[in-house]
Amino acid sequence: MSNNKKKDQSTPTIVVSKYNNYLVTDLETLKKSTGEELDTQPVTGLCRCGGSKMKPYCDGTHNEEGLNEVKKKDRVPDEVKTYTGEDIIIYDNRGVCSHDGSCVEMLPQVFHKDKKPWITPEGASVTKIIETIEHCPSGALSYGFGNRRFQEWGQENPAITTDKDGPLQVTGGILLKDDSGCQPECREHYTLCRCGGSHNKPFCDGDHTDNGFEAD
Incomplete structure (x- = not known):
């Protein structure tokens, strides 16, 4: 029975479009930096614009002004x-x-x-x-x-952790499907921007430390 259950489990995936929030499928573990676990759904919408009043969840705030989450030309080179x-x-x-x-x-x-x-x-x-x-x-x-x-440290349990006043920390090999073809430097662990200020979207570049972003 346990073997069949393991076979049927789907790999958690983060679907990224420059016009939408983060859509996370089949995620079981979403937690705060304190370790407190948060609720997930078969598809969980997470904020990436920095404006949601329900962080880390998306509340549709990005629809008010629209999103165009593209990389900026003056970003630090991917090298x-x-x-x-x-x-x-x-x-x-x-x-x-x-x-x-x-x-x-x-x-x-x-x-x-x-x-x-x-x-x-x-x-x-x-x-x-x-x-x-x-x-x-x-x-x-x-x-x-x-x-x-x-590059990988054997993190087997897929999870997303909200860094206090910082990015989403993704661990455990969660797939990233980006409509522009972006892939993390390491597929096992990476960080996604949720303040809306990164020059290297969807990845965090530390801009949250300068723009006053606050969220648990």
């Missing part, structure tokens, strides 16, 4: 840079970074806030670097050895 140390390679894509700051806070010896190059792989042990990179919610950071790159 992976490589920082090679003696024992580990660090990969970084600033274009999809949500700027949650965990890397700088956890390991300032490697990830520098106001210094170039901003990443120095020799600054800490391989173990500490991997531990820090695995806290990156957006998929901007990954690591490798030789010709092998590691």
Whole structure:
């Protein structure tokens, strides 16, 4: 019985159109940053304009002014840079970074806030670097050895978590179907804008820290 149930379960999917809210299908786990679980439906509409009074749910506010959620020309380029140390390679894509700051806070010896190059792989042990990179919610950071790159951490349970005053944190390999063909840097975990201000929509680029966005 349990095997049949597992076979019948559908993969959660986020359907994205530049003119509509986020439509999430077959999602079982939606929760706040505090861990409190929220209700889901077979199709759950989540706000992406920042104006809903029912966040994280969409209340149709975007229909008042309309949506045209396209990437802006002045966005940070979607480009992976490589920082090679003696024992580990660090990969970084600033274009999809949500700027949650965990890397700088956890390991300032490697990830520098106001210094170039901003990443120095020799600054800490391989173990500490991997531990820090695995806290990156957006998929901007990954690591490798030789010709092998590691981007996924074995997050098997699909979930969306609302970051306080920040983006939607997507984990567990939830599919993203974007009408413009956008794909996250890492399909296992990524962050979606819900303040309406990102230059790299649908992905968060940290703009919520500057525009005063507030939501749990």
